Amino acid sequence: MDTLKLCLLSFLIHAAYGAPADECPHNLGKSDLYSYGNFCLKVHYGNYDWVDARHRCQKEGGDLIQIRDSGMQQFLQRVLSGQRSEDTGFWIGASDSESESHWKWVAGDPKMTYSHWSSGQGPSQSGFLFSDGGHEDCALMKIHDGFRWHDYECSLFLYHYSFICQHDKLVHSHTHHTNGQHGSTTVFIPQTFPDTTPLSTDAPIP
Template sequence: MYSYARVQYSLIQLDARLRKSLSEIYDVSRAFASAALIQRPAGCPDSVFPLNLATFDQLCLQFNFEKIDWEVARNRCLSDGGDLIQIRTGILQSFLQQILTSQHMEKTGFWIGASDRDVESQWEWVTGDKNMTYSNWQDGQGTKAGKHSPDSDLDDCALMRVDYDFKWYDVPCRNKYLTYSYICEFATSKSSAVKPNHGCTDLLTIVAMVLIHVLIFMRGYRKEGVRGSGPPPRENWSLLNLHIYSAPADECPHNLGKSDLYVYGNVCLKVHYGNYDWVDARHRCQKEGGDLIQIRDSGMQQFLQRVLSGQRSEDTGFWIGASDSESESHWKWVAGDPKMTYSHWGPGQGPSQSGFLFSDGGHEDCALMKIHDGFRWQDYECSLFFYHYSFICQHGNMSILCIFLQCILIASKLIIHADSTR
């Protein structure tokens, strides 16, 4: 047995080591959290919706897959505090090509921030730069256009065509038949903090990593008394990164697969495309281990609108988990909440339902999020052969618990490794 003085000395030494390592542990945990659990890359403004974001040099880029004309696209970027992207270098052009080559949402093109609306054939960036030192125009387009024609007077806005090797084309700024996706750019801010999905992720990670240190040090103390084994070398921290965190989709139940899977806050959202009535849709969600989605706040509603605006598999609507089948006009979520604190009903829908044609609305007991009505909700019959739509399932996200448990597992593996090398 060790004397009291020796144990006290060992604990003081252990405390000193832990204090010295704490800042390093915190930095590592922050790096882990930012590598996999973030919704917003570091530097992107807080005002930017955290979806489809990337950073390049001093720019935060947002890829929007909603099909709109150039003017509406620019107004959307401006309203968020940015502007349409200005591709000023070949490096940025190559970066965009690399990112967008693998996406499957936009097959035609993206609006970019170049125009010759002020002076015909004098193309400039939307910020007012009179001289474009870099361009990637297709032959016969933009500054490479040949002899002036009356039609070119209308082609005043620039489009980067995905299906033509990302070359730029001049296209009318406003035309209901010419709508495309678009890319916004924002200035990065050094003060913008990385925002994980879960507010306590950093704290849990720090606690778990400290526990790893404690277990390793105490293991070393038990084996060798005062000398202790110490922490693993700095270069071995990268090994932990392979196991503790994974991509957001990997936080979800494995039976969901990875396609059409999204994470919002602490829930996993699985989008199912096809033709189902509400009853069948809910049954399929329950069979997966979840339930139909319950949209409880405007943040989730906006998230869904952004995610689903660019998809082409469903052009009508998605079933959601709201119903008034138990008591007419008393809508509630399928989870059983007695009251819906948030809703997004269309006029004359839901609690204010007035019926359809000769119906009194008494049979329209299930909610559908209608795409062509601005993603507002409408009430439909739950089980009718010509009311078949896609649907969205909601599942719990156990990432924080898994992270903590995986940290413990890593600790045990490190201890076993330390024992084997003695």
């Protein structure tokens, strides 16, 4: 894909899926920022190990992305496809460092209810550098394997990838004035966002 086509594709993706500026924490900036359900998703391109990637997400006020349904998985595939040909994978917020082969999201869910592991990876890991996979405790979404998930060593110098941070959207409020006998009262009513609805592969983002 030549540079012009890549730039055009990137522009169209941002136009379709980019997060409105007032929905996301302001420290995230505007570039490589997307909206999905109740979350703002910030893509960081570069070379990082899993531990450093998570630290950077937490420093921003979020955490590594947790892909809890097929809708989010499909959304990421649409957004990331064709973005940067040199990127081969993205760290995600899953680990089995506490208990081997018992994969959990970094938020502390007791178990995963959705996963997209490649054959021989995750709970059925066979290992890459290590035959039993016992040191491969962190999850990577690998582009050239259909965005399936692989387990890798969390902080080995060989494994440096881009990553995606997940942030809660800002909770907006509006002001309601009531006129009483002794003047007016201002009531702040929080406005929450609807639950995430999984998207089909061709569904437009609302």
